[in-house]
Amino acid sequence: TQLLEQSPQFLSIQEGENLTVYCNSSSVFSSLQWYRQEPGEGPVLLVTVVTGGEVKKLKRLTFQFGDARKDSSLHITAAQPGDTGLYLCAEIRMGAQKLVFGQGTRLTINP
Amino acid sequence: DSGVTQTPKHLITATGQRVTLRCSPRSGDLSVYWYQQSLDQGLQFLIHYYNGEERAKGNILERFSAQQFPDLHSELNLSSLELGDSALYFCASSVAGDRGRYYGYTFGSGTRLTVV
Numbered sequence: 001t002q003l004l005e006q007s008p009q010f011l012s013i014q015e016g017e018n019l020t021v022y023c024n025s026s027s028v029f030s031s032l033q034w035y036r037q038e039p040g041e042g043p044v045l046l047v048t049v050v051t052g053g054e055v056k057k058l059k060r061l062t063f064q065f066g067d068a069r070k071d072s073s074l075h076i077t078a079a080q081p082g083d084t085g086l087y088l089c090a091e092i093r094m095g096a097q098k099l100v101f102g103q104g105t106r107l108t109i110n111p
Numbered sequence: 112d113s114g115v116t117q118t119p120k121h122l123i124t125a126t127g128q129r130v131t132l133r134c135s136p137r138s139g140d141l142s143v144y145w146y147q148q149s150l151d152q153g154l155q156f157l158i159h160y161y162n163g164e165e166r167a168k169g170n171i172l173e174r175f176s177a178q179q180f181p182d183l184h185s186e187l188n189l190s191s192l193e194l195g196d197s198a199l200y201f202c203a204s205s206v207a208g209d210r211g212r213y214y215g216y217t218f219g220s221g222t223r224l225t226v227v
Contacts, residue, residue: 033215042113042201042218043154088154097167098144099203099216101154 004089004102012108016078021105023072023089030092032072033099034063037086043101046074079109114138117202117219125227129190132222134202136183142166142205143185144216145177149198160185192226199223 005024013019023032031050035043047056049065049072056063060083062075076083090101114137124130136143145157156169160179171177174192179185189196203216 035215041220042115042203043216044113044218045215048215097159098156098169100156103153 004091004100006087006089006102006105008105009103010106010108012110013079015080015109015111018075018077019079019107020073020075021087021107023074023102025070025091027070029065029069029072032065032069033090033092034072034074035088035090035101037088037104038084043086043088076107079107081109081111083107084109113217113219115202115204115217115219117200117222119222120220121223121225123225123227124192126192126194128192128226129188130192130224132187132189132200132202132224134185134187134204134219136185136202136204137217140204140206140217141183143179143183144203144205145171145185145187146201146203147198148201148221152198154201157187189224194226197224197226 003026007022033048034046036046037043047063049063052069053067054065060077064073086104086106088101088104090099092099116135118133122130141162144159147155147157157171158177159167163179174190177187199221201218201221203218205216
């Protein structure tokens with residue numbers, strides 16, 4: 001069974017710092033999505049990456065898909081308190097019949 | 112508002128009881144997915160319905176069942192409830208088939224179930 005491993009599990013940093021969180025798999029991803037979840041709400045899609053080596057930017061967030069499509073990273077520049085949340089990577093499996101999530105990285109940005 | 116509506120938002124019930132959680136997908140989405148989120152297990156896929164038909168099953172207990180109706184809303188039925196069933200239950204919807212790979216899933220705000 002392919003597992004999605006996210007690291008670190010918890011991260012607490014000061015406002016203005018940069019950070020990177022990771023998502024790794026034991027085998028090749030077909031495609032990968034990153035979601036952010038805030039307390040009391042459902043996950044919200046941030047980005048989808050499909051091609052090995054792909055880099056996508058969303059304001060201060062940079063998403064990278066590994067060349068071999070077995071890993072992905074999310075880098076946040078100059079973190080702000082509004083970035084606080086649970087960051088989840090997810091892979092669509094079985095011909096888009098289900099989305100499988102990693103355990104997430106719980107990020108706290110302190111003012 | 113994501114466009115996916117879940118009711119109720121909160122539910123407190125006793126062990127052994129049965130509850131029904133309801134989900135209305137985003138307009139135009141034919142696929143509905145149910146997930147369970149607990150602190151120690153993360154987001155666990157339960158079941159996927161597409162246009163009224165079951166398409167995929169995850170680690171869904173036999174005490175749990177779901178269906179999708181002709182108007183595309185879905186219900187998740189949980190019976191013989193146990194303390195360990197306390198969790199957040201999310202519904203998500205997506206555009207049809209493989210396009211969900213690119214457009215992602217839209218989640219509702221969830222139902223928080225507490226079994227006492």
